[in-house]
Amino acid sequence: RKPTTIDFKAAYLQAELKSPQPMYLKLQKQVVEVLEPEYKKQFEGCEEPVLRLRKAIYGLPRSAYDFVTCVREFLIEKGWEQIEGDTAVLHRKVGNTSAMCATYIDDIIMSVHPSKAKIVWGEMAERFLFEPPVVAKKFLGLHLEELSQTVKDDESSTSHFLIKQEEYCQLQITKWEESEGIKVRPRTTPGPVVLEMDENPVDGGKRIRS
Numbered sequence: 001r002k003p004t005t006i007d008f009k010a011a012y013l014q015a016e017l018k019s020p021q022p023m024y025l026k027l028q029k030q031v032v033e034v035l036e037p038e039y040k041k042q043f044e045g046c047e048e049p050v051l052r053l054r055k056a057i058y059g060l061p062r063s064a065y066d067f068v069t070c071v072r073e074f075l076i077e078k079g080w081e082q083i084e085g086d087t088a089v090l091h092r093k094v095g096n097t098s099a100m101c102a103t104y105i106d107d108i109i110m111s112v113h114p115s116k117a118k119i120v121w122g123e124m125a126e127r128f129l130f131e132p133p134v135v136a137k138k139f140l141g142l143h144l145e146e147l148s149q150t151v152k153d154d155e156s157s158t159s160h161f162l163i164k165q166e167e168y169c170q171l172q173i174t175k176w177e178e179s180e181g182i183k184v185r186p187r188t189t190p191g192p193v194v195l196e197m198d199e200n201p202v203d204g205g206k207r208i209r210s
Contacts, residue, residue: 005136011106015070141168
């Protein structure tokens with residue numbers, strides 16, 4: 001199976017703002033001037049026009065939390081369960097196969113049998129707007145490179161992936177070097193780790209071997 005991901009359209013605006021206290025946005029005069037006449041009329045005579053925020057807009061500290069909470073709550077409604085110890089990772093049964101999902105703010109990646117992919121992404125489309133799913137090449141700094149895939153039937157499959165993080169690690173090292181004014185001495189590391197994900201349709205479990 002190939003892990004797939006999506007790009008949410010205006011992600012934060014698809015979630016309700018869940019602040020315990022009302023939040024307002026002060027509008028600049030330049031903004032009011034370019035509003036459509038029907039909206040502009042509402043602010044006539046206002047010295048400091050404001051709008052009450054009801055959506056998790058970009059720029060608010062809590063918007064990321066509200067959006068990812070919205071996504072996870074929706075997934076749970078659809079039968080996904082959070083794994084013990086990490087609420088960002090969820091799993092569920094789709095037919096006789098198991099599926100896994102990882103969420104981080106407005107990033108989401110799913111591992112699901114090819115024959116069931118339309119089901120899970122179709123459910124997401126009931127609530128969210130996003131670009132068509134694509135094979136995940138990156139996720140949170142990890143580079144995912146597929147080595148091989150074997151789809152045995154409609155319920156079982158095996159995939160081999162090379163997970164690389166050199167680019168992300170080098171970026172973090174470079175930032176640290178610049179902030180501290182020092183140079184990190186390179187050291188030899190073991191070769192890349194190849195992970196094999198093998199799903200057993202009988203017990204629904206996954207085994208990851210390196």
